Amino acid sequence: MGSRRKARECALQLLYQLDIGGGMLKDAAQTYWASQEHDADVQNFANSLVEGVVRNLSEIDDVISSYSTNWKVSRMASIDKNILRVAVYELTRCSDIPVKVTINEAVEIAKCYGTEESGAFVNGILDNVAKKYAKEKQATEEGPQ
Numbered sequence: 001m002g003s004r005r006k007a008r009e010c011a012l013q014l015l016y017q018l019d020i021g022g023g024m025l026k027d028a029a030q031t032y033w034a035s036q037e038h039d040a041d042v043q044n045f046a047n048s049l050v051e052g053v054v055r056n057l058s059e060i061d062d063v064i065s066s067y068s069t070n071w072k073v074s075r076m077a078s079i080d081k082n083i084l085r086v087a088v089y090e091l092t093r094c095s096d097i098p099v100k101v102t103i104n105e106a107v108e109i110a111k112c113y114g115t116e117e118s119g120a121f122v123n124g125i126l127d128n129v130a131k132k133y134a135k136e137k138q139a140t141e142e143g144p145q
Contacts, residue, residue, distance in 0.1 A: 006038065007045035008086060008105055012113065014050050015082040025054055052093055053085045060088045067128045079114045080121055087126050091133055099130045 014032050018025065029050070033043060053060060061073045064084050073081060087106035090097050103126045110118040 007042045010046035011049040052089045067125045
């Protein structure tokens with residue numbers, strides 16, 4: 001397993017911990033990393049994902065809400081919701097990560113940590129988010145006409 005996949009899994013676990021237990025990110029991160037043995041690359045990438053999600057949580061949840069027509073974010077399973085949060089953060093804020101990589105990683109993590117339906121659920125939402133942001137990016141690059 002690659003270090004970025006491991007970092008995404010760590011980010012999911014840390015966000016899940018925050019989602020379920022509440023508390024401050026700094027304290028949760030200290031507790032989490034004290035019980036883990038990962039190299040600096042994994043820890044740094046995971047921390048950047050978690051900090052980005054927490055910093056942009058309202059906006060990220062709004063994006064998820066707009067594509068999950070039958071589910072409110074507050075009613076989603078915590079695992080699925082946090083996988084989506086990490087992936088939406090990557091899709092909207094990490095232009096150096098290919099869209100297909102983000103979606104594939106999220107779907108694979110959902111299959112591993114979520115329910116039998118999680119992979120399809122995550123894929124459906126992220127595919128639509130990716131299409132929207134690809135159109136917006138193209139329009140921005142083309143400029144006013």
